[in-house]
Amino acid sequence: MDFTMVEIVLYGxxxxxxxxxxxxxxxxxxxxxxxxxxxxxxxQPFKMSYVDIYQPPEDNEKGEFAKRVIEEDMFYPVVVIKEKVVGEGNPRLKTIFAELEKYGYKAE
Known part of the structure; x- marks a missing residue:
C-alpha cells in the first residue's frame, strides 16, 4: 500500500x-x-498543526471547523485527520494510530 503523508490537526x-x-x-x-x-x-513524515478555536487562521476549512468546535460544544482538544474527528477531549493514541495506519503508516 502506498504511503500518504497526512496532516494531523489539533483544535484547542x-x-x-x-x-x-x-x-x-x-x-x-x-x-x-x-x-x-x-x-x-x-x-515516516507527518504534519502536525495546532488551531486555536478562538483565534482560528484565515484558512477557511480550519476556520470553519474551529467554529463548529465551539458551536457544537465539542470537548477539545479535538484531533482531526483528513477531515475525520479521531479524538475529542482526551484523545486516545490507539484510535489515532489506527487512523494513520489506514494511510500507510507502519508502526515500528
Missing amino acids: AEQLCPSCVNLPSSKETYEWLGAAIARKFPE
Whole structure:
C-alpha cells in the first residue's frame, strides 16, 4: 500500500474545556501527541498543526471547523485527520494510530 503523508490537526484553546478540568491543556496534548506519533512511526513524515478555536487562521476549512468546535460544544482538544474527528477531549493514541495506519503508516 502506498504511503500518504497526512496532516494531523489539533483544535484547542488556552483555557481548558469545562469538562476537561483534570486533563492536560490543548498545547500539552499537541506536544505529547506529536512526540508519541514520531516514536510510533519513526522516519515516516507527518504534519502536525495546532488551531486555536478562538483565534482560528484565515484558512477557511480550519476556520470553519474551529467554529463548529465551539458551536457544537465539542470537548477539545479535538484531533482531526483528513477531515475525520479521531479524538475529542482526551484523545486516545490507539484510535489515532489506527487512523494513520489506514494511510500507510507502519508502526515500528
